[in-house]
Amino acid sequence: MRHSMTALGALALLAASTSLASAEDTIKLGAxxxxxxxxxxxxxxxxxAYQMMVDKINAAGGVKVGDKSYKLQLDILDNQSDVNLSVRQYVQLVSSDKxxxxxxxxxxxxxLNDSSVAEKYQVPMVQGGGASTEIYTRGYKYIFGTLPPADDYYASTIDMLQKLDPAPKTVALVAADDSFDVSVAKGTRKLLKxxxxxxxxxQAFRDGAGEFASILSQIKSAGVDAILWSGHETDxxxxxxxxxxxNVDPKTFYSFTVGVPTADFRSALGGDANYAFGMTSWLPDESLKDKWYGDASQFAKAYSDKYGYQPDYHAASGAADLETFVYAIEKAGSLDPKAVRDAIAKSDFDSLYAHIKYGENGQIVLPQIVVQIQDGKLVPVYTDKILNKPQYPIPAWGKRG
Amino acid sequence: MRPLPLAIAAVVVVLLVFVPWLASDVMMQFAIDALLLAVLAQAWNILGGFTGYVSFGNSVFYGLGTYGAAIAMAQFHLPFWVGILLGIVLAVLCALLIGIPILRLRGPYFAIATLGLAAAMGAIVSNLPIAGSNIGLVLPLIRADTMFYELSLGLLVLCTLTVLWVSKSRFGMGLVAIREDEDAAGTMGINTTVFKIVALVLSALFTAVAGSIHAYWISFIDPASAFDPTLNVRMVIMAVFGGPGTVFGPLVGSFILSAIYEYLASSISTAAALLFGIVIVLAVIFMPRGLANMIGGVRARGPRYFLQNIRENRL
Known part of the structure; x- marks a missing residue:
């Protein structure tokens, strides 16, 4: 059986190929x-975002643990959009790259999958890329997240609608059938009730289908006041x-979970993008003060200067994950995973992303900012109070200038 | 099969049993993945290799095994072995249900009919509340990589022993006869429909258990990961690369391809997918009948073996 021996040899080769010495005065972060x-x-x-934040923190002198100063070191692996590979890479980061x-x-x-590795090895993970509530309902202790729960995406929108005149009474809820949008729809139903x-x-539609004629004709004949839509940007x-x-005109309002905040959305639709409502968990606003960049708008500027594209809430959320670690390590005064984990749970500070404070389950509590496109510009409208006057009700397609 | 290769195989298995006490955690992750993929390739081999019925739908059984374990453990808090049994029952029922009509199709029509299976089952599952709809199910977390490794290894040994039995039995001869000429096989008194369905059921059984083990190990499943269409392609490539219709070919093929993929993914990450593709293209050009055939061919004819393949491919 020479074949099996070859295979065994290949396995052994792999085992030997992963090793990295850890230096004394660096803190290694892996992703x-x-x-x-x-x-x-x-x-x-x-x-x-990770890289930029690490560079900035190191340039500012690194992280203080007790009276010793540490530099941050970032290990990023490419999971090639393959879940199984990403789980293996997280195990590698924890067990052999230390x-x-x-x-x-x-x-x-x-x-969802990668956080199980963090929990198994009891190494804290702060992640800014997954919003699903499932991540936090498993009773895990070592996973924290900076994206607000999918169930609550429409909370601030519905809150705002009740304060507007005339407040909508009937709603059409249209959501894609993938797990994230199903969660959004589930939460929204409850909030509407x-x-x-x-x-x-x-109505649910198949994610990526791009065909809405039958749903739209139902909406048209029902004559609803508002449409709340959830899905991905092309749809x-x-x-x-x-x-x-x-020519489907809800009486007062329509809103989308994604798309509206991006520049692509406005350039693709031109004038038709006007009046559309949407949401984002982050805008590069000067009111978000930050220890390293001053405020969020300066972070956005530095980011687009360096990488040549605008950061969105993903980037800001990723940056906040790093800030959380720095905050928690300095608070804990140690690199002990358990001590740092407890300090993360008690996080309470301002970052360029938002005020960072995690709920009991590890997920951040953060209202979505309601935004609207007004005359081709993105305008924040509402969080827990009116920020700028919304253009409401939305005029019918035939009555626009 | 001569006795010597079998003895060596037995020694290798005994050595593999002790891997968890030597290997690093990373290595264990790779080994479990590789063993489970090898089970899939070997299980595919029972139908695809011996009867020549190329199935692009085996991940439907994998997905059902996954969901069997997940539903039993996450929804009803039953032990793992009950989950495995549930997965097997679901997969075998599914194999019977779809095998009886579509195994009447021959050649490319069978392959086409299997193409849509996984996607269809994914769509059904994502509308079942008991299966967690499209949100997925969360299984209890357990840190027992050694157990998962030994289970996977055990399953692979069992699956390979089954293939060994098939290759020597009257049943297996019947399957090969179907591959070579189905009408002639029928004339010789082989009940081809029953033979093909039994082969599909065996294949579904092992595939489902691999799915159950993977579900418990990874601890979270959703329709997209359970009915992953790329898995179909991977198991076919691995089995064909190694040598379909042989006992050890699919094993060697899957271990080698897993190792190459892992090595490329960790060393030259961006070009990994591309290089992996090139390996497969080269393999199809130079050794279309798999590694097992190549070993024999090169021994008999030397480099002329490759030239002959190129000529047969009309390149």
Missing amino acids: SVQLTGPSANTGRYYRD VNFLLGPFASNFA EAGMTVAID ALNFIRQMKSL
């Missing part, structure tokens, strides 16, 4: 991120285009 493959486009936000702490990958399904609004149309673009071509 496996989608740098290639289908999710690489969003994965880059995390790599770039990283002190873990940063997260992008996307909920990755975070509590707010006393009627869900007149409740959002198609939905708006088809709304216009089929």
Whole structure:
């Protein structure tokens, strides 16, 4: 059986190829991120945000533990958008590369699997790439996250709608059938019920289908006041285009979970993007004060100067994960995983992303900022109070200038 | 099979049993993944290798095994072995249900019919509340890589012994006869439908258990990961690379390809997928009948073996 022996040899070779000495005065942070493959486009936000934050913190003198100063070292591996590979890489980071702490990958399904590694080895992981509530309902102790829960995405929007005149009474809820958007729809249904609004149309569509004619004609004949939509960006673009071509006019309002904050969305739709409501957990605003960059707008500027593209909430969330570690390590005054874990749980500080404070389950509590496109510009409208006057109700397609 | 290779195989298995006490944690992750993939390739081999019915739908059984374990453990808090049994029952039922109609199709039509299976089952599962709909299920977390390794190894040995039995039995001869000429096999008194269905059921059984083990090990599953379409392609490539219709070919093929993939992924990450593709293209050009065939061919004809393959491919 020469074949089996060859295979065994190959296995042994692999075992030998992974080893890295850890230096005395560095703190090693590890992450496996989608740098290639289908999710690489969003994965880059995390790599770039982690790297930029680490460079900045090191330039400012590093992290103080007691009276000793440590430099941060970042180990990023490419999981090629493959979940099984990413789990193996996290095990490698923890067991053979001996990283002190873990940063997260992008996307909920990755975070769900990878966080099990953090829990098994009891190494704290702070991740800014997965919003699914499932990550936090398993009773894990070592996983924290800076994306707000999917169930609450429409909370601030519905809150705002009740304060507007006329407040919508009937709603069409349209959501994609992937796990994230199903969570959004589930949470939104509950929120709408509590707010006393009627869900007149409740439709799921196949993620990426791009075809909404039948859903839109139902909405049209039901004559709803508002449309709340949840899905991915290309579908959002198609939905708006088809709304216009089929002349579907909800009486007062429509909003999307994604797309609206991005520049691509506005350039793809041109004038048709106007009046659309949306949401984001982060805007590069000067009101978000930060220890390293001063404020979020300066972070955004430094980021786009360095990498040539605008950061969005993914990048800011990734940066906040690093800030959390620095905060917690300095608070704990030690590199002991358990002590740092306890300090993370007690986090309470301002970052360029948001005020960082984790809930009992490890997930951040953070309202979405309601945004609207007004005359081609993105305007923040509402968080827990009106920030700028919304253009409301949205005029019908035929009555726009 | 001559006695010597069998003796060596037995020694290798005994050595592999002790790997967990020597290997690092990273190595264990790789080994479990590689063993489970080898089970998939070997299980595929029972139908695809011996009867020549190329299935691109085996991940449907893998997914059902995954969900069997997950539903039993996450929804009903039953022990793991009950989950494995549930997975087997689901997969075998599914194999019977789809095998009876579509195994009547021959050649490329069978392959086409299997293509949609995994996607269809994924869509069904994502609408079942008991299976966690599209959100997925979370299994209890357990830190027992050694157990998962030994289970995977045990499963692979069992699966390989089954293939060994198939290759020597009257049943296996029947399968090969179907591959060579199905009409002639029928004339010779082989109930081809029953033979093919039994082969599919055996294949489904082992695939499902691999899925159950993977589910408990990874501790979270959703329809996208359970009914992963790329898995179908991978098991076919591994089995064909090693040598379909042989006992050890699929094992060697899957171990070598897993090792190459892992090495490329960790050393030259960005080009890994590309290089992996090149390895497969080269393999198809130079050794279309797999490693097992190449070993014999090169021994008999030397480098002319490769030239002959190129000529047969009309390159």
